[in-house]
Each structure stands twice: as structure tokens, then as C-alpha cells.
Amino acid sequence: MTDIRWTLKSKAETSHVNNLAWDLQVSDEIANLLCQRGIKTFDEARAFFRPNLKDLHNPFLMKDMDSAVARINKAISCGENILVFGDYDVDGTTAVALVSSYLMQFTSNVATYIPDRYVEGYGLSIQGIDFADDNNVSLIIALDCGIKSIEEVAYAARKGIDFIICDHHRPGEQLPEAIAVLDPKRQDCHYPYDELCGCGVGFKLIQALAHGRGQNIEDLLPFLDLVATAIAADIVPVTGENRVLAYFGLEVLNSKPRPGIYALMTFQKKREMTLGDVVFIIAPRINAAGRIRHGQHAVNLLTESDYKNATILAREIEDFNSDRRELDQLIKDEALTQILEKQEEKRFTTVVFNENWHKGVIGIVASRLIETYYRPTLVFTKSGDKLAASARSVKGFDVYNALEACAEYIEQFGGHKYAAGLTLTEAQYPMFKERFEEVVSKTIDPNLLIPEILIDDEIPLSSITPKFYRxxxxxxxxxxxxxxxxxxxxxxxxxxxxxxxxxxxxxxRAVFQQDGSDRFVSIGFGLGKKLDLLANQKRVDIVYSIDENEWNGSVSLQLRIRDIRPSSMG
Known part of the structure; x- marks a missing residue:
């Protein structure tokens, strides 16, 4: 896979750019970037550049929020046992850590539960409900899961256990019969922002609870490091309310993070985190607990208040992550071999299966395979008497919809546009594989099978100044x-x-210059193969982002090269 599409965005309307550049006293390049993001006035720019906690929406605008708050307050006042249940990924474990630690301020009758990825699978489980029943739990708060758990919620009701569901996945035609179903993607929910992650919905719940307890939003700031981590890991849009939560969450991460996250940062010798750092440093390690051992290890880390204990737990997580990386590479190599042996390089999809592959890393492997064969990808392994798969997609293609078109061969599935999970029987696998290939081949735009770099603007290197970067x-x-x-x-x-x-x-590593510009040290990760191109071409076109490089205490601007081509200008 060598071809990459370069797509240059259209310039924003000239009058909007000129007016914004004048109002803000910024360059046309900066004004164009803002207009492309829908920011066209001084007031919109001020709100964008200065996120404000006052911009967070009233949590009671979410359908069923009043019922959820009333039920939780009743449980607290009556001394009921509450179980906080969540998925085993970053979004789920951060949400469980957030809601449980908030509730622990008002009652000690709170326990947490993360399902075993390999025994119980994704989402609400009968085993988890039985655990609640055995421990005299009368209220379960489900986070980042439950929106399709009709049977499980009904099973709990027969045992006298109430449910509050906090989810952000797409609902099915029927909602569970819970006390409250908090999900901004409900068709009958008119909450102003529907792109919250599971932890974000959990935050709205504690925001609503705080309202009735005389607390203000500043009292909830210490929880936002968890929310920012979940926003980054779950790849939700960093717009609207998510932008506000992520902005202030990063401030907490970089000033006073909880001991567990600080311990992970210390192991990586990272002093200041960006959202990208969370994606590549913090999130994989939290995920590794559920992938390699059990998601409860992540909750334990995220709720630990003693730094010394957190350091011990973080070391354990680091070991899980090392094991995960080794498995990633091994399974990826085996999957690539399988594709070649079956001569499936030219298909519209990648669907591979090995009963011995580790279930905890097949999602990561699916993403790795897309780096080689850029197409919708599913990696299957054996899970009990069924096959389980993680699906990943390419930009612009809805793999969830494609799976819906294959529903006759699937036992269970759920997820998002770009990532999903499913189970089926081994007998269904060959028919599903061919049906999935058929669906994708007939519905995907061939251009989507070529990776794309979306370029915001064409600028001369001379535009890159310290002020521009600030x-x-x-x-x-x-x-x-x-x-x-x-x-x-x-x-x-x-x-x-x-x-x-x-x-x-x-x-x-290269140093680029343009006529009349400064020289810029540049790094292109994975672009070593472009060295020959630079040796053979006097002039090239480069696509890049701008960041800082710190070396021996000196900080300088550098270009992060995305791709290089022979110059189109001859």
C-alpha cells in the first residue's frame, strides 16, 4: 500500500476570512483555519479559544435524568447497596472509577464490577447480576453498556434489582425496562449534544447529582482527568461539550492528576500531556488490564488515592502492556501470512480467523492490519463455543451498517461507525465472510480504499513563526x-x-527550506522509504503538521512530515 490521496480543503469564504483576521488581528492562514471549523465571528472565536465550564449543558436536559437522580438519592438515603458496572475498555473503566468514587463521598455501600472479557464478554452479564444478587445489591448503575440489554435488565428486575443505564451507543428498536436510560442517542432524547462518550454520560449523571447536593461544577473538576482520558481513548469528536470537558480535563491531567494516572505518566517520563499523548500513552495501558488480565485492575489503579500503592498498580499495568505488545505483533504477523496464503490481498475486506488468537488484542490487530491493507477489517478468534470478532473500518465507511446487512449470520453485535464487536457460530463464519465481502464491495466508494491526508491549507514555510505556532x-x-x-x-x-x-x-529526519524561508528540522515517522526520493529530486512538495522539539533544554519548531512527493511545480 503506497498510494495516499492528498485532499486540499477548499478555502473558506474570503469575506469571512478577511473579517475574522481583522477582528482577531491574526493572519489570513489562522482565520482560514478557524472559518473551516465553523468559527466566523469574534464571539465564536472567543468561545472556541477560551472554553468555559458555563458552556456545559444542564444535565437534566437528558431524558430520564430526573428519574436517575431520584433513584440514586433514595438508594443513598436508605443505605442500599449500589453496584457500579462498566465495560472493560478505557471508556468503561474510567466511567466506573468516576461514578463510584463520586458516590463514595456520600455512602460506603458502593461496589464496582467489570465483566471478565473472556468469561462474560461485552456488556451486562448474567454473572454480574448474580453477583449483585448474592451481595444484596438493589441498584445497578451500568456505564458504557446496557442500551441493548433487554433480557439482562428483565432478569435483574425479577430478582428485585433496579437498573440505571448510562450509555452512548446506538439504541435498538426497544429500550431496556430500566428505572432510567441515559443515552443522548435515544431518539426521544433532546439533549443538545449527542457525541458524549460513556464516561461523559457518567459525568453528566454526577453533575446532576451534585446539583441537588449544593455542589457546583468546580467541585467536580478533579473528575475531569478521567473524562478527558475517555474522550481521547474512545475517539469521539472533540467538539461542543466534549471540547470543554477535554480542555479542562487536560488541565487537571497536567496540574493535579489522580495518583494512578500520575504514576503512569511518571513511568513514561511525560510531564505535559496532550490528548494525543493520552491516546498513545495512557489509554493503551489502561486497556491492557482488560485485554491481558482483568479490567478491574484498571479501576483499582484509577481509584487508588495513595501514590505509593498507585505506583505498584501502575507497574503491574506496564507489565500487562508489554505482554499486549508482544501478542499484537505475533498475531499481526500470523494474520498477514494467512491473507497471503489464501491469496486475499485483492479483496475489499480483510476477514481472518484463528481459534488460538488472544481475544484481548484482536481489536488492536484489526487496526494494525488496516495499516497494510487499507480496507474494512475483522479479526476473529474462538470465545467459548462461539467466534468473536473485532471490526475496524476505514475513514468514511460505516462498518456498523455493513454488519447490520449481514445480521442473518451474526448472533450479536454492537459498536460504532468505525469500530464494532460481534459474535457468531463457527458454522456461520464462512457464509458471513462472503456476505461481508459482498456488502462492502457493493457499497464502498473505491476512493475510500486509498488512505487520505486531508490538508487544511497551502502555506509558504515563511508563514511558520513562533506567533503562528502559539x-x-x-x-x-x-x-x-x-x-x-x-x-x-x-x-x-x-x-x-x-x-x-x-x-x-x-x-x-530531514531539514527543509523554501526560497526565502528559515530552515526547519523535520521528522517523518515511517517515512524512511522516502530517503531515495529526496536524493533524486531537487524540489519536493511536503505535507506536514507543526509541533515543537525539545533537545538539551532547547525548544524549537519542527515539521511532522506526513508525506512527500516530487514537486508539482517542476
């Missing part, structure tokens, strides 16, 4: 819906210092 940094936190700006500069040249770097020399 303003760019204020557009953060970056994520879906507010991606880090990507630029193209044409007809640049490398000054003769290009070389391959890294343990396997797979990365490219």
Missing part, C-alpha cells in the same frame, strides 16, 4: 472534529542532511 496551539485539544492542522508547502528543498533514523531506520 495561536495554532490554542486550537487544541485536537481530535476528531478538530484535528491538528495539516499544511502543504510546495517546491521546497532538502539541504542535504536527510537520513534514516530509529532502531530499524524506518523514520526520516
Amino acid at each position: 495561536i495554532l496551539k490554542q486550537i487544541a485539544p485536537f481530535g476528531p472534529g478538530n484535528l491538528q492542522p495539516v499544511f502543504i508547502s510546495r517546491n521546497v528543498y532538502e539541504i542535504g542532511q536527510a537520513k534514516c533514523v530509529g532502531k530499524d531506520e524506518s523514520h526520516l
